[in-house]
Amino acid sequence: MSKIFFCLASFNNKETMKMYYVYILASRKNGTIYIGVTNNLYRRMSEHKTGLIKGFTQKYKVNQLVYYEESKYINNAIEREKQLKGWLRKKKIALIESMNPEWEDLSKDWELMGENDKE
16 A cells, blocks of 8 residues: 555656657758657757767767657657657658748757767
C-alpha cells in the first residue's frame, strides 16, 4: 500500500513531473528532416547544434528546430515519435508548416550550452 501512495504523491507533485518532447529538426526549409524524443529539449538542441550527437544529424547538418510537441508521459511521446516517423514526408511537411510556415529555427534565440565553444 505504501508504494501506491508514494507513486500517487509523486504524480501529484508538479515539481517532480517531467515533460517530454517530440521534436523535428531540419537542415533547411524543405531539407532533410529528423524526428526525435527527449526529456530536455534545451540540452538536446545544444547537443545537436554543437555536433556532440554523432550520426545522422551531424552528417547531414540537421540542427534547426522547426517543430516540437510536449507530453507529460514518456510512453505517449515515444508513440507519437513512432507515429510521425511512419508518416509520408508530405504529411510531415504539412505538420511543420501548420505551426511554422517559414521553417524558422525555433531555438535560434536560445543561449545553448557550448554553442560558443564550437571552434
